[in-house]
Amino acid sequence: MSSHYEAPIREPLVLGEKSYHDISVDVGAPVLGKANKSWWIVFTIALIAFLWGLGCIIYTVSTGIGVWGLNKTIGWAWDITNFVWWVGIGHAGTLISAVLLLFRQKWRMAVNRSAEAMTIFAVVQAGLFPIIHMGRPWLAYWVLPIPNQFGSLWVNFNSPLLWDVFAISTYLSISLVFWWTGLLPDFAMIRDRTKSPFQKKIYGILSFGWSGRVKDWQRFEEVSLVLAGLATPLVLSVHTIVSFDFATSVVPGWHSTIFPPYFVAGAIFSGFAMVQTLLIIMRKVSNLESYITVLHIEYMNKVILLTGGIVTVAYITEYFIGWYSGVPYENYTYLSFGAATGPYWWAFWALIICNLIVPLSLWVKKLRRNIRWTFFVALVINIGMWFERFDIIVVDLSKDRLTSSWTMFQPTFVDIGTFIGTIGFFFVLFLLYARTFPVIAQAEVKTILKSSGESFKRLRAEHGDDHSHIQTVEEYPADAGPAANVEGKHFDSVFDDSNEEDSENNEVDFELHRGKIDNLLSSIGTFNPEVEKQDDLKKISGVGPVMEQKLHQLGIFTFEQVSRMTDREYDLLDEIISEFPGRAKRDDWAGQALTLKNNN
Amino acid sequence: MAATKIHAIYTDDDLLMQAVKQTRSANYHISEVFTPFPVHGLDHAVGLAPTRIAITSFLYGLVGLSVAVAMMNFMMIQDWPQNIGGKPSFTFYQNMPAFIPIMFELTVFFAGHLMVITFYMRSKLWPFKKAENPDLRTTDDHFLMEVDADNHDVAKLTKFLYDTGASEISLIENEQDH
Numbered sequence: 113m114s115s116h117y118e119a120p121i122r123e124p125l126v127l128g129e130k131s132y133h134d135i136s137v138d139v140g141a142p143v144l145g146k147a148n149k150s151w152w153i154v155f156t157i158a159l160i161a162f163l164w165g166l167g168c169i170i171y172t173v174s175t176g177i178g179v180w181g182l183n184k185t186i187g188w189a190w191d192i193t194n195f196v197w198w199v200g201i202g203h204a205g206t207l208i209s210a211v212l213l214l215f216r217q218k219w220r221m222a223v224n225r226s227a228e229a230m231t232i233f234a235v236v237q238a239g240l241f242p243i244i245h246m247g248r249p250w251l252a253y254w255v256l257p258i259p260n261q262f263g264s265l266w267v268n269f270n271s272p273l274l275w276d277v278f279a280i281s282t283y284l285s286i287s288l289v290f291w292w293t294g295l296l297p298d299f300a301m302i303r304d305r306t307k308s309p310f311q312k313k314i315y316g317i318l319s320f321g322w323s324g325r326v327k328d329w330q331r332f333e334e335v336s337l338v339l340a341g342l343a344t345p346l347v348l349s350v351h352t353i354v355s356f357d358f359a360t361s362v363v364p365g366w367h368s369t370i371f372p373p374y375f376v377a378g379a380i381f382s383g384f385a386m387v388q389t390l391l392i393i394m395r396k397v398s399n400l401e402s403y404i405t406v407l408h409i410e411y412m413n414k415v416i417l418l419t420g421g422i423v424t425v426a427y428i429t430e431y432f433i434g435w436y437s438g439v440p441y442e443n444y445t446y447l448s449f450g451a452a453t454g455p456y457w458w459a460f461w462a463l464i465i466c467n468l469i470v471p472l473s474l475w476v477k478k479l480r481r482n483i484r485w486t487f488f489v490a491l492v493i494n495i496g497m498w499f500e501r502f503d504i505i506v507v508d509l510s511k512d513r514l515t516s517s518w519t520m521f522q523p524t525f526v527d528i529g530t531f532i533g534t535i536g537f538f539f540v541l542f543l544l545y546a547r548t549f550p551v552i553a554q555a556e557v558k559t560i561l562k563s564s565g566e567s568f569k570r571l572r573a574e575h576g577d578d579h580s581h582i583q584t585v586e587e588y589p590a591d592a593g594p595a596a597n598v599e600g601k602h603f604d605s606v607f608d609d610s611n612e613e614d615s616e617n618n619e620v621d622f623e624l625h626r627g628k629i630d631n632l633l634s635s636i637g638t639f640n641p642e643v644e645k646q647d648d649l650k651k652i653s654g655v656g657p658v659m660e661q662k663l664h665q666l667g668i669f670t671f672e673q674v675s676r677m678t679d680r681e682y683d684l685l686d687e688i689i690s691e692f693p694g695r696a697k698r699d700d701w702a703g704q705a706l707t708l709k710n711n712n
Numbered sequence: 713m714a715a716t717k718i719h720a721i722y723t724d725d726d727l728l729m730q731a732v733k734q735t736r737s738a739n740y741h742i743s744e745v746f747t748p749f750p751v752h753g754l755d756h757a758v759g760l761a762p763t764r765i766a767i768t769s770f771l772y773g774l775v776g777l778s779v780a781v782a783m784m785n786f787m788m789i790q791d792w793p794q795n796i797g798g799k800p801s802f803t804f805y806q807n808m809p810a811f812i813p814i815m816f817e818l819t820v821f822f823a824g825h826l827m828v829i830t831f832y833m834r835s836k837l838w839p840f841k842k843a844e845n846p847d848l849r850t851t852d853d854h855f856l857m858e859v860d861a862d863n864h865d866v867a868k869l870t871k872f873l874y875d876t877g878a879s880e881i882s883l884i885e886n887e888q889d890h
Contacts, residue, residue, distance in 0.1 A: 131853065132748065132749075132852070132853035133852055133853040136748075136852045136853065257783060257787060265792060266787035266788065266791065266792055267787075268794075268796055269784050269787065269788050269810065269811055269814060270788075270796045270797065270799050270807070270810040271796075272813075274814075275813040275814060275817075278813070278814050278817040278818070278821075279813065279817050282817045282818075282820055282821045285821070285825065286820065286821070286824045286825070289824060289825060289828045290824075293828060293831070296837065297748070297749070297851065300843060300845075300851045301748065301851040301852060303843065303851070304843075304845070304848040304849070304850075304851045304852065305848075305851075305852060316842070316843060317839050317840055318839075319843065320832065320837035320838050320839060320841055321836070321837060321838070321840075321841030321842055321843045321844065322837060322843065322851075323746060323843050323844040323845040323850075324746045324747055324748060324845055324850055324851055325744055325745070325746060325835075326744070326745040326746075326747065326751075326754055326755055326758050326760065327755070327760055327763075327835070328835045328837075329747060329749075329750040329751070329754070329755070330750075330755040330760060330762075330763050331763050331765055331831050331834065331835055332750065332831075332835075333750050334763045334765050334766055335765060335827060335828060335831045337766075338765070338766050338769045338823075338827060339824055339827075339828070342769075342820050342823055342824050343820075343824075345816070345820070346817075346820050349813065349816060349817065353813055356813075554749075555748060555749040555750070556749070558748060558749040558853075559749050559750060559751075559752070562725075562726075653723050653879065654723070654879055656880065698877075699723070699879075
């Protein structure tokens, strides 16, 4: 089918000669296999970090937020920094799955599942901070619009902090639903492939009984498209609203009209950096290099370049406007000469170096396609984007309008512990995800296999681009409908007489084909039961029990023998076993047998 | 009444597409097709009506918008007006700019969630629902076409399906309670 055409100058999105089944096997392997040692080591470290953070959170809640390093001048510090950082990271997933779906970017298929998982886990971390910051988290439900016990005093819908509540909860829940809907067919694949009854039960529940009916798929595709259409403005709105937390205030450095677009670009920038960090490791550990290729990494690096460029322009604009205003106070904002040379010079330069300078290296194609360098740059951007939020919050607050109250912020071990704890929690969730979820949207990847898969490309190269790789079957002469299927009109009997055999009594006419059988065996080799073991030929698709029996009668018992078949042997086989003409060639038995032989 | 079906299994999506077209043009009735991934154009080939789920989403979005407007109008304007930072709260339209973010969020919230719930209900997907794909391989790499065999010569239908390239064909006798 010509619709599978992919321009030869394009790099393939799926490497190697994969079949649909190979994709299932590769995606299912981390779930169906056992965890290796390095997984357990990393998981233990993450778990310890998480438990430490949990201890810090319990300490904070039971004692009060006085245990943090906040002071009278700096009333927001690491907590909101971490909140904005995590929310920002949570932007890449929906961008990949929604915006790139609307733009029909096929490369998203290999990375969207993990990016969405990362989004959800990051937003969970983000949500923790405002709740802890409330001091009395058990009253968190007061942010909901419910009449409280003092009378109907409602929540304040004029406040950007309340907008945050609605934006983040809508974003989290819609992302979760989007993610889960996409997971159903993949859970179903695991459910149907696993041998363990326990897994079968669990994945049966998780897959919601997905059966893959054509109507389900039709709705599935429509739902994905509409959700993408809804999620695209949603993802832009979330960080816009987060930036309103600052932009609607009157603190210099915060009160800035370019915050919404600049925050959104920064969020995508940091989100993609985190996706790179996670996927570069995961493609290695889970052996997914054929699906998450260097090309995917390069594409993501290009997004990083674009959004990093937007962020750079925003920084320069902020710096310039602050200076141009001539207001001395502006010299204390986070992007100013005063900040670059003041007590927080290191935070200023961390921001500039990590977010402006280091990502510039990605303009070089060699570096953009270098996995180690990409990993390094991604880590640097993660750090830089944390400093961006730290600078906006702490540097801007540290020098307020009253010089006598100028001060610095000193984090306590609780601040640090809580932050580390959320990183631990994030990795605990992600590592569990990597072991229990299909980490690549395999159903979607299967739809691009025919355009990207090597074996299909070769077929097109051999037969021309619009060649159908399926063999045209002979049209059944039933144009007049089933009513025309009357015996004697188009054919004499249903099957040829020679085919009327049941599988129990399924003899090949040896005498008739003696010469051909010898000829066949001489080229593919004979089977020696003394030294060789017979293979289960039914594993070759197209070989049923009947066919296997016949092959055995001919003396074909191993994949080795089948793999030696060429067109000549196929023709011989067709002459000997006449009822399946062309079947062996169409299904490429030799190719299949070769794979099976190598897998044994 | 015994409903007789024939399950024909294909190993390739293009082959399946061709088979579906041939089967329909031969006036056989395809009662169901199970595929491991969305096959582009298959719904059209099988003759399914387009789904209306996007329309429901639009309507749910309107509901969400109305809920947001009604809620904020009642809480901030009618029930307990307050002077918050000098923002005008005498009428809804004066205060509305501050309400736009939540109007948007609730529109998306309702449109997204109710559409997905509708999808799950219509396609009968929920936890503890038993999967109904007749062959386990249809979630992996096989494609199954279910053809009504009532009132047809099963042997001929089988031969026909074999000619369309089916790799396995099986006859299913379903005793239905009526």
